[in-house]
Amino acid sequence: MGISAYLALASVLFGIGAVGFLTRRNMLIQLMSIELMLNSVNVLLLAFNRAYPGNHDGQAFAFFVIAVAAAEAAVGLAIVIAYFRVRQTIETDRATLLKY
Amino acid sequence: MTGAGATLFVVTAIFAIVGALITVAARRPLRAAMGLLVHIVSLAGMFLTLNAHLLAALQLLVYAGAIVVLFVFVIMLIGPEAETGPIEGRLVSRSTAGALTLAVFLVVATSLGGFDAAWVTVDADFGTVEGLGFAIYRNALVPFELISITLLVAIIGAIAIARSPTE
Numbered sequence: 001m002g003i004s005a006y007l008a009l010a011s012v013l014f015g016i017g018a019v020g021f022l023t024r025r026n027m028l029i030q031l032m033s034i035e036l037m038l039n040s041v042n043v044l045l046l047a048f049n050r051a052y053p054g055n056h057d058g059q060a061f062a063f064f065v066i067a068v069a070a071a072e073a074a075v076g077l078a079i080v081i082a083y084f085r086v087r088q089t090i091e092t093d094r095a096t097l098l099k100y
Numbered sequence: 101m102t103g104a105g106a107t108l109f110v111v112t113a114i115f116a117i118v119g120a121l122i123t124v125a126a127r128r129p130l131r132a133a134m135g136l137l138v139h140i141v142s143l144a145g146m147f148l149t150l151n152a153h154l155l156a157a158l159q160l161l162v163y164a165g166a167i168v169v170l171f172v173f174v175i176m177l178i179g180p181e182a183e184t185g186p187i188e189g190r191l192v193s194r195s196t197a198g199a200l201t202l203a204v205f206l207v208v209a210t211s212l213g214g215f216d217a218a219w220v221t222v223d224a225d226f227g228t229v230e231g232l233g234f235a236i237y238r239n240a241l242v243p244f245e246l247i248s249i250t251l252l253v254a255i256i257g258a259i260a261i262a263r264s265p266t267e
Contacts, residue, residue, distance in 0.1 A: 002217060002218065002219050003216060003217045004215060005109065005113075006150070008212070009117075011205060011208040011209045011212060012117060012205075013116060013117065014208065015201055015204065015208075016117070016120040016124055017120065018201045018204055018205075019197065019198070020123065022197030023193075023197045024124070026129060026182070028129045028132070028174065028175060028178075029126070029129060029132050031171070032123050032132055032171065033123070033124060035136060035167065036124075036136070036139065039139070039163075042143075043143065043146065046152045047150060049150075049152075050151060050152075050222070051217035051220070052217070053151075053220060053223070053226050055235065055239075056226075056227070056231060056236075057235075059152055059154075059227060059232050060232065060235055060239070060240050063155065063232070066155070066158055066159065066163070067247045067251060068250070069163075069167070070162055070166060070167060070251065071250055071251050071253075071254035072254075073167045073170055073171070074170065074254050074255065074258040075254050075257050077170055077171070077174045077258070077262075078258035078259075078261040078262035079261055080174060081174060081177065081178075081262045082261050082262055088181065089181055090178060090181065090182060
């Protein structure tokens with residue numbers, strides 16, 4: 001078992017996250033699905049860096065991905081709270097304020 | 101990869117997939133957050149098999165310690181309205197989503213499928229705090245400073261967005 005097991009696992013996890021983001025209508029769970037996809041990319045970066053360990057570029061990229069995910073979660077959850085204050089729901093189907 | 105590393109990989113992979121499925125399929129957002137927690141902790145264990153010790157610690161600190169707690173806070177703040185059905189939406193959007201996801205998965209799996217690399221040995225400081233810290237501060241100092249500014253802007257933006265308009 002080599003690096004390919006990690007690649008297969010990362011694509012499975014990315015697929016699960018994509019299913020969650022596309023099929024759920026709950027804004028919080030959609031944000032969690034984005035976190036799943038970012039995490040699967042981290043697995044991929046670390047696996048490739050482990051396969052070619054001449055430098056730390058993949059791990060440095062994963063470090064920045066984690067930092068960006070933290071910023072994304074903070075802003076996304078703030079948007080969820082602001083949206084809930086306006087509409088009293090967190091379903092994305094009812095986010096139609098800019099539609100008409 | 102042999103022995104204990106392979107065993108740890110299999111165990112953490114199973115827990116990561118189960119946690120991800122709980123996150124995506126849970127009816128209650130709090131259960132989804134707990135599934136995300138299982139997923140993140142098992143991925144931190146998997147990072148250890150990839151010689152990424154510092155990133156395993158960061159995964160626990162930032163994801164399990166900050167992001168999941170933030171999710172739980174927001175779920176508690178919103179209350180019972182946070183709960184909606186398991187898989188909502190019309191049949192058209194659901195089947196389109198399924199087809200798109202299958203297409204993405206097939207593209208990724210076929211492009212990665214033929215690849216395999218030898219499990220080479222690494223230096224003693226690969227992935228440790230010292231090794232990765234030197235790599236970041238020597239080769240990625242400007243991105244490191246930019247990411248700190250990004251986090252500061254995100255904090256200010258989150259406060260500005262979530263503040264109630266009456267204040």
